[in-house]
Amino acid sequence: MHVKVVVAVFAFGVVSPFQFTFAQERSEVENILYKAADTLGMLRTSREVDRVATMIYSGVGTMIIDGQTCTMTDYRASVRYPILNANHTFPVPGMRVDFSCATANEGVERYVQVVAGDFAWNETEPGINATPAFETVLERLLQVWMLPQGLVKAAIAAGPRTTASVEAENPVLTFPLPAPLNDIVVKATLDSDVFLYHTMPTGLRREFSHRITRVETLFNGDIFEVVYSDYQDWNEADYKSDVLLPGRIVQIYAGSTILDLTLVQSNTYNPYVVMPVPENIFEEEGNASGR
Numbered sequence: 001m002h003v004k005v006v007v008a009v010f011a012f013g014v015v016s017p018f019q020f021t022f023a024q025e026r027s028e029v030e031n032i033l034y035k036a037a038d039t040l041g042m043l044r045t046s047r048e049v050d051r052v053a054t055m056i057y058s059g060v061g062t063m064i065i066d067g068q069t070c071t072m073t074d075y076r077a078s079v080r081y082p083i084l085n086a087n088h089t090f091p092v093p094g095m096r097v098d099f100s101c102a103t104a105n106e107g108v109e110r111y112v113q114v115v116a117g118d119f120a121w122n123e124t125e126p127g128i129n130a131t132p133a134f135e136t137v138l139e140r141l142l143q144v145w146m147l148p149q150g151l152v153k154a155a156i157a158a159g160p161r162t163t164a165s166v167e168a169e170n171p172v173l174t175f176p177l178p179a180p181l182n183d184i185v186v187k188a189t190l191d192s193d194v195f196l197y198h199t200m201p202t203g204l205r206r207e208f209s210h211r212i213t214r215v216e217t218l219f220n221g222d223i224f225e226v227v228y229s230d231y232q233d234w235n236e237a238d239y240k241s242d243v244l245l246p247g248r249i250v251q252i253y254a255g256s257t258i259l260d261l262t263l264v265q266s267n268t269y270n271p272y273v274v275m276p277v278p279e280n281i282f283e284e285e286g287n288a289s290g291r
Contacts, residue, residue, distance in 0.1 A: 028164045029155075032171050035210035036190060037152050041233075041243035041268070052149050054080045054273040057234060057245055057266040063099070064258045065111070070101035073108055075261060079144060080273045081153060091117020093144045094275035098126060115140035116275035118180070119285060130278035134285060138181060142219060145177050146226050148212045148246065151188050154178055171210065186217040195231075211244075222254035234266035243268035 026034060037043050037050065044051035058076045062069055076099065082092045094116035100108040112123040113133070120137040121130045145154050155162045155175045162175035173188045189212070196208040216225040230247030233240050245266055251259040 029162050029173065032164055032173060032190065032210060033152060033155055033162075035208075036148075036212060039196075039208045039210055039231075039244065040149055040152065041241065042149060042152060050153070051270070052081070052243060052268065053083050054078070054270050055149070055243070055245070055266065055268045056271050056273065057263055057268075059261045059263040059265075061259070061261040062257075063101075063261075064256070065101060070099075072099045072261075073102055075099040078271075078273045078275075079147065079150075080275065081144075081150065090274055090276045091119060093117070093141065093150075094273070095140060095144045096126060096273075096275055097143075113140065114275055115144070116277055119277045119281055121278065121281045130281050132281055132284045139219075141181055142177070142184070142224070145181065146186070146215055148228060149243075151186070151212055151215060154186075155188070170213075184217055184219065186215055188212050189214040211246075219253070223252075225252045226250065227252070233268075234263050235268060236265070239267070239269065241268045 034043075038048075040052075042050045042052045056076065056078045058074065060072055060075060062071055063075075064070070075097070078096045078098075080092055080094045082088070094114070096112065096114045098110075098112045100110045103109050110124070112126055113136070114121050114123060114130075115137060118137060120133045120135075120140050122133050123130050144150055154177050155173050157178050158175035162173055165172045165174065167189065169192075171190045171192055173190070174185060175188075176182050177184045177186060190210045191213050192209055194207045194209045195211065198206045198208065211231050212228055214225065214227050216223060218224070227250040228246035228248070231244040232247055233242055234245055234247065235241050235243075243266075245263060245268070247263045249259065249261045249263075250257060
């Protein structure tokens with residue numbers, strides 16, 4: 001994941017839109033974020049910089065769609081975070097979720113839901129037949145930032161507004177999300193127990209801890225909670241990256257489980273992920289803004 005720190009100050013966040021520096025004597029918040037980012041596999045090269053910009057993961061499980069339980073025959077999420085000093089030709093952050101629900105008579109109904117910056121739309125297939133879904137922008141952006149890597153990036157972006165506390169002997173970080181969700185404050189609970197030891201080629205024994213286990217916030221007046229467990233590298237056996245994702249993601253909104261996802265595979269080697277906004281979505285949004 002990274003090598004031992006041997007310099008007084010190093011940069012964190014090179015491929016995210018945020019720059020965050022740690023001195024050798026780190027604050028409590030900085031120490032928690034460092035350990036969380038290290039465990040998630042975000043720190044790369046001898047400079048220990050954030051190299052996670054995109055990811056794809058797939059799984060199976062259930063989701064609530066229009067008040068009904070969808071048993072997903074497949075689920076694939078493609079995620080892109082902003083890159084520091086990059087000239088993006090399309091809005092970021094972005095996420096495309098593509099899944100199918102089992103229907104009666106052994107049929108399936110496909111859903112493709114996309115968000116990119118301030119735009120949200122649905123598709124029949126990735127990149128095909130886009131229809132606007134502007135009312136879902138904040139909800140879908142929330143999904144991007146509530147992923148473990150997104151939470152670390154968001155906590156760094158919040159700077160001094162990120163605070164640390166302890167609840168039931170677990171470290172807790174509290175911070176606002178990036179705009180346009182900056183009025184939403186999340187509380188992330190981490191597990192400080194060491195779950196993995198790794199012996200470096202030099203003989204140094206490294207310890208990894210501070211997995212994010214739970215995050216909660218208020219969204220549209222109700223409690224939105226996500227529970228994470230079973231962190232692993234879900235890449236193919238010959239393509240491991242040491243970027244960990246939770247094997248199970250459970251989302252609870254207003255007391256009801258709205259997503260229960262079990263991962264089966266991932267690609268965390270910064271796969272090609274883009275969400276260019278279709279021309280008709282630009283036009284629809286412009287017409288709506290002009291009314």
